Amino acid sequence: MFECPFPIQRYPHITMAHGGGGALSHELIEKLIKPILSRELESSLDSVDLRFDTSMVPVMTTDSFVVQPLFFPDCDIGRLAVIGATNDLLMRGASPKFLSCSLILEEGFEISALQNILLSLRQTANQVHAKIVCGDTKVVERGKGDGLFINITAIGERMPSVMWHPSKIKVGDSIFVSGDLGRHAVSVMIARGKIPFASTIKSDCESFLEVIQASIQSEIRVRFMKDLTRGGLASNLIESMSATALSAEIWETAVPVEEEVLAFAEVLGLDPLHFACEGRFVLFADPADDQRTLKLLKQFHPQASKVGIVEASSLPGVNTAPLWLKNSLGMRRMLDPYRGELLPRIC
Numbered sequence: 001m002f003e004c005p006f007p008i009q010r011y012p013h014i015t016m017a018h019g020g021g022g023a024l025s026h027e028l029i030e031k032l033i034k035p036i037l038s039r040e041l042e043s044s045l046d047s048v049d050l051r052f053d054t055s056m057v058p059v060m061t062t063d064s065f066v067v068q069p070l071f072f073p074d075c076d077i078g079r080l081a082v083i084g085a086t087n088d089l090l091m092r093g094a095s096p097k098f099l100s101c102s103l104i105l106e107e108g109f110e111i112s113a114l115q116n117i118l119l120s121l122r123q124t125a126n127q128v129h130a131k132i133v134c135g136d137t138k139v140v141e142r143g144k145g146d147g148l149f150i151n152i153t154a155i156g157e158r159m160p161s162v163m164w165h166p167s168k169i170k171v172g173d174s175i176f177v178s179g180d181l182g183r184h185a186v187s188v189m190i191a192r193g194k195i196p197f198a199s200t201i202k203s204d205c206e207s208f209l210e211v212i213q214a215s216i217q218s219e220i221r222v223r224f225m226k227d228l229t230r231g232g233l234a235s236n237l238i239e240s241m242s243a244t245a246l247s248a249e250i251w252e253t254a255v256p257v258e259e260e261v262l263a264f265a266e267v268l269g270l271d272p273l274h275f276a277c278e279g280r281f282v283l284f285a286d287p288a289d290d291q292r293t294l295k296l297l298k299q300f301h302p303q304a305s306k307v308g309i310v311e312a313s314s315l316p317g318v319n320t321a322p323l324w325l326k327n328s329l330g331m332r333r334m335l336d337p338y339r340g341e342l343l344p345r346i347c
Helices: 023-037 077-090 111-127 183-191 209-217 232-242 259-268 287-298
Strands: 057-065 094-106 131-140 148-158 174-177 222-227 246-251 281-285 305-312 323-326 332-335
Touching: 023 111, 023 131, 057 077, 077 094, 077 111, 077 148, 077 209, 094 111, 094 209, 111 131, 111 148, 174 287, 183 259, 209 222, 209 287, 222 232, 232 246, 232 281, 232 323, 232 332, 281 287, 287 305
Parallel strands: 094 131, 246 323
Antiparallel strands: 057 148, 094 148, 174 281, 174 305, 222 281, 246 305, 323 332
């Protein structure tokens, strides 16, 4: 049980002085942030030395998180930030090693809420075996920060033999999704309380660590993987295929979406194929490995499914690679990337 040494009774909310670099800044970092996040944080230094296994390839990513609300069913912005950043590494076959964590706090933000978010962030970092080694804290005026923004930079190590890339995708390759889609977007939207929709939907926010480790250890010929965050399955598939000269067809009846998510989409007139996930990915693999790929994915999520196949492009010269959706009657229509912001502030 963590006991906070920070004087919350004296300072229950963030003040501008907490970001001024003086005594209160030092107190916030030394008595709240540093004890929770990592003993390896050195507040007196602006950088940190990193050591890598020389047989591995360093991989780095950075991501910012501005979700509202900050707490939603089974998740919060702290957990989301670590999962989102480290999953980007895992999509390259890289194991997370080091994290930096930058906090932009709004004047008036509750210290107790910050404490809970930091505890969640640390717990999630431990779960993915990543060390928080440096960070930064800034405070902005009341009304200009929406409570809290988090930026995470994640560094990992990739085995040189893992070469997943869109250029590896071939005609005939199978397309899989790792589980049911869209729950993250729906859970966040409902948590805002602006849509009168009774639901028990929880975010799908989870790490890919175990399933990616299993994929690397298997002999499955993986071509490429991509996480299905903003834009959902449709936009992320279009983006992936646009990096090739190929097209893809997905089968509407094979895409796993829970009934509550479908009902939410129908009520608002939205397409769940565009709903963001924070714990699902699309995988391209050699069709000769279909059975083994599906068996592996279903070990982690029974709803994992083969949802389509890669084709030769039937529309040469089109800037956006075509993605076709085939319905239960065998009719095909082209899916376009969503224009505008479908569900804002969900990550």
